[in-house]
Amino acid sequence: MKSVFVTVGTTSFDELIAAVSSPPAMRALRSRGCERLVLQIGRGALEPAPWRGPALALDVFRFKESLAEELRRADLVISHAGAGSCLETLEEGKPLLVVINEKLMDNHQLELAKQLHRDGHVLYCNCSTLVETLQSMDLSTLKPFPPGQPEKFALFLDKVVGFD
Numbered sequence: 325m326k327s328v329f330v331t332v333g334t335t336s337f338d339e340l341i342a343a344v345s346s347p348p349a350m351r352a353l354r355s356r357g358c359e360r361l362v363l364q365i366g367r368g369a370l371e372p373a374p375w376r377g378p379a380l381a382l383d384v385f386r387f388k389e390s391l392a393e394e395l396r397r398a399d400l401v402i403s404h405a406g407a408g409s410c411l412e413t414l415e416e417g418k419p420l421l422v423v424i425n426e427k428l429m430d431n432h433q434l435e436l437a438k439q440l441h442r443d444g445h446v447l448y449c450n451c452s453t454l455v456e457t458l459q460s461m462d463l464s465t466l467k468p469f470p471p472g473q474p475e476k477f478a479l480f481l482d483k484v485v486g487f488d
Contacts, residue, residue: 325463327360328353329398331391331413333406336368340423343451344402345372345382352458354380362394392416400463405433405448414445414469421457422448445469 330344341363343349353361362383365371374384388394395401395416402421403409413420422437437448444467449457 325353325356325358325399327362327398328358328400328402329362329364329391329394330402331364331394331409332366332368332404333364333409334366334387335404335406336366337404337423337425338368338370339425339427339451340402340404340454341365341368341370341372343423343454346455348455349458350380352455356458358400362398364388364391364394402454405437407436410436410440410446414440415471417468417471419463419466420446421461422446423454424448424450426450443467 330340332340344361345363350361358380360381360383363372363385365384365386367386371386372382372384375382391412395413395418398418400421401413401418402423403413405422405424410420410422420440422433422440424434424437426434437446440446441448444465446466447457447461447463
């Protein structure tokens with residue numbers, strides 16, 4: 325797991341950025357062979373400074389035209405539970421750890437993460453359990469997401485949010 329990409333999408337999720345860039349999370353990532361951590365911080369107020377160390381490099385940006393290149397380069401994606409971010413990551417065939425933003429009202433993100441987890445496609449946690457999850461996760465248990473079926477994902481989302 326040489327490269328880990330963290331995305332908050334177009335929103336802000338400073339709690340995730342703080343949790344994943346904390347010393348315990350960095351140690352957990354490094355112990356799994358992570359050499360490059362890339363943070364897409366969106367509109368967040370927290371902006372860690374990029375740095376290069378002997379064992380780990382940290383890159384930070386707010387937005388890019390496309391996240392496709394970062395997704396392709398990543399061995400693991402850690403994401404908020406936004407439907408777009410989840411779908412793009414799963415369609416790229418990358419292991420996905422979804423981190424729930426517990427401060428959201430009417431938390432459809434939690435329902436989405438739980439369903440994707442039940443179906444075997446993602447692991448999920450919250451910010452307070454991120455380090456423990458990074459230490460104990462087994463990415464080999466994840467099932468590939470069926471490619472090229474956005475209409476099935478749309479139906480799935482409708483069910484999760486109660487539109488069906």
